[in-house]
Amino acid sequence: MSMVRSILLIAYMLCVSAEADYLTVAKSELSEGTLSGIRMAHQVCKVAKNDPDYNSDTREFRFVDALSRLGVFFVEDNGKDVNSILELAGLYGMEVSGNDFDYLSISYPKNNRQSYKIPDTAPDAEELEQLCSSWIKPELDGVIAELDSIQSPESDKFSIIFTTDETGLENDLRAGYGEVLLVKGAVKILLGFFEQPAYNFDIQNLDAIIQNIANESFSAAQLLEPNPDFLTLLSTLEEPDKGKNIQFQNKTYMIEGLDYLLQAIDYIKNDEYDRPGVDRFVFIAEEDFEIVEFYEDKISEVRDSLTNDNIAEIQISEGKEYALQNSPDGGTSLLQGSSLKVELTQIEDFYDGSLKLLYKDAGEQQQKTYQIEGGTIFADYVDLYFEGGYFTFFIDQSKENITEGYLNDWQEAIEITGITGSLAGSFAGEQITFDMNPAYGSQRFPEPVSPRDFLPEFNKWNRPAAYTVGSGMDNDPTLGGILPNFTHKDWLSAFDNLQPSGRVNIYPADPWQIYKNWDGSAEISYWLDEQLVFKDATGEVPDEEINADISELYLAYEGSTLHGCLIIEGMQEVEDIYYDQECSYEIIFSPSAYYPETKGAVKIVLDGTEYSYEKYDWYGYWESDLNREVDIYYRDKGIYFTLMDSSDFPTLPPITGKYVTVNSLSGDEWNYEYIDYNPTQLIAGTMGKMQGTVASSTIPESRFFVQAYTNKAEPEDSVVDFAVIQGAGDFELELPMGFDGYIKAYSSIFAFENPFEVGSELKCESVIEFKQWKDNLSCGIINVEYPEIIKPGETRSFEDVNGASGCIIALDLLAGEQYSLDFSSPEMLDIGIYEPDARTYNYYYSNNFSFVPSYSGRYFIEVSEDYYSQELSQFDFSVTLTSEYQPPAADIANDKGIGAQDGYVNELDMLAFSDIWLISANKNSWAGFADFSEDRFVNLKDFARLALFWYTYAAE
Known part of the structure; x- marks a missing residue:
């Protein structure tokens, strides 16, 4: 909706005082199915409440007002304070494009490597908590208050009609008190969701952990050991029981929300409103009562468990195992000496199971199984290797008989029609037992349990140790009573056949x-x-x-x-x-x-x-x-x-x-x-320690990853052990005695800008071959250096180390110029060229080719050979420029410092320029010609103006 339309609409409403107009327009806007419609409906309601000539104190108006307030809670976008989920997402750079709900799209800021980039406006955890407490709870409480004010006595039941003119539908649409209760239940549950977090989610070393995950060098100990309070109940000096109190409040919200939901279901089921040409927002047909009551019982069981502080026992499947026999009057013969048997699982009107055709052949009983599924008509294609079959039948209203059965077995060349039979069997079902009171806290459980205590013990490869689930509770498999009947064997299966x-x-x-x-x-x-x-x-x-x-x-x-x-x-x-x-x-x-x-x-x-x-x-x-x-x-x-x-x-x-x-x-x-698949975490025999040192003269402060592996072709699939060190230094690995493989040390060329940065394929790496033939061996020093920078006209020799992923060469190139790249190698090489900051990646399989850069700056060339080649690859590399290379005059720095060029002008040059400028220019005697802000001092205000001008005209 355009701004002009909004202004005109509000002006119109201010000029018209008929009571129906505000409500009509608000309902019409809400029914648009657009963001602007919700926002405008809210604005109309605000104008109506401020109009002294309009009675906004009606049940119908309060219902529409509550809906519009709930809508703008999610989608308001007025450029002022944060008052909606949409505006909160905007602080993190999220933008919603479009207006119609069916055509909305979401965009977010990315860096040059197409990873999400957290903007400077993003609030931290403490600021986020303050934002939530300042507007989320008050706004949702306001919606609840409006809905609470709507009463629906038996003599005057609440009802509101959305006409076809307002909705554009074929029939009018009616909402009753059931819909009021549904919205109240949803808002109460939302309150619990948006309540302050009850647990500690603070991770001190998040950036490092993300880097380790991206480089397949993560173990759970890296997360858990430096963060002993992670996933525990919040506790502060000012409020020691903060997390406990939040969980108690969340429990109240959940009980109230489920209670409203149950009231809504009951009200809607018994709502006898029926008028020609009017549809209901929520309608439960009589034939669906059985299904609704099935789920109603489950919701009620959960609610009662929380309210009464007891264990919930939910029947998730109810049914019978049926024996299906031929009709008593002889019916239809299937195969000589055969009978039909069907085993079904029933959840109300839904069934699944298998039908077995039993027959005797050469004195032995044979059996075929037909899978069946559906509603009252069961049908399925049966794959019997290269043959197949088809079976259908009806179940009558009593669910005790079948009629019109049809069987076509292509393998046996059997086609049978008119199958009838009776259904009779014993009850079979499945029940889930759980108790959420230990998580929320109750009289039986005065101290809520922490998720941290649920965790099992992990080995270095992040596999849980068998029988250690609930390690913070003396290995309690019930998780403090949340799953009362759970055993460690259940967890072994839940963890996909967890083994020792x-x-x-x-x-x-x-x-x-x-x-x-x-x-x-x-x-x-x-x-x-x-x-x-x-x-x-x-x-x-x-x-x-x-x-x-x-x-x-x-x-x-x-x-x-x-x-x-x-x-x-x-x-x-x-x-x-x-x-x-x-x-x-x-x-x-x-x-x-x-x-x-x-x-x-x-x-x-x-x-x-x-x-x-x-x-x-x-x-x-x-x-x-x-x-x-x-x-x-x-x-x-x-x-x-x-x-x-x-x-x-x-x-x-x-x-x-x-x-x-x-x-x-x-x-x-x-x-x-596989019938029985048992991948254990058992190591057979002895292991040995090995030590080594990562050294670097060019990137000594970087984060280095060290991995031992056996497969040159697929290092990531054969890692035996790994280590992570911050800065060049010593490392230690534990390897099998007799290990014969490679030790690789590497660091990412591109720094991680935020926790969402997934890393780069480009790595400064070095690989050595290594054999572990006794304990406490040393592999010596592994040198890892920044890629060598080659200038046009230079020729360098390279050797691809056996076991490494290749070698990296750096080139400072100018956009639009043509370069000739020559790799004098007897073997064909895989050439990958990364543009500055890895904007894009180009691949070549050729030893000589021309290349025209799209951007000026530092390019990285990754050279690799056939992994399966047993020979070391040696080659000479040279690059030739058709004209002499001239870096921009403003290119005065690169990531190694001032006085070095990298081929393009960016923030590094601005920072270098600022250092020089502030040292030499921050003197009052310069105020005559450097005081751009005209305050008689040369300071950062002047530099900011100069830097803006400089960067605008000097950067490409």
């Missing part, structure tokens, strides 16, 4: 354990407790037709031979399940805690056709090691195996210091799928 972590040793086998066969092979028939490497923490795999549930793994060695045993849960006949069901088992030892399949990993494979030992190669494939032979045998307890080395110099497999993963798979020759 820590160190496990591989012990030698005692001679008496080993049984020698006539052919010279050896077996272990009895295992010792200390030889247990892995025990499944999560228990049995549920409802699997094929039992491939791994329970335990034992390992021991005899010389260069590794013995092992996989215990299969509940397995009685290992031979049958092992061969006939096409099960496969794999034991992986990986240097990476994140990625079982990476370079340096080894795998023992046990299946019905192949027993192999494999290594993960350079190219991302498992490759068999023919020097190692796997023998397999089985007993009633599980699958036993021995791994032997037949080479001239036999050794144990390289499993020391690697993470253990134990899996079972099932399928056919075309497709295997």
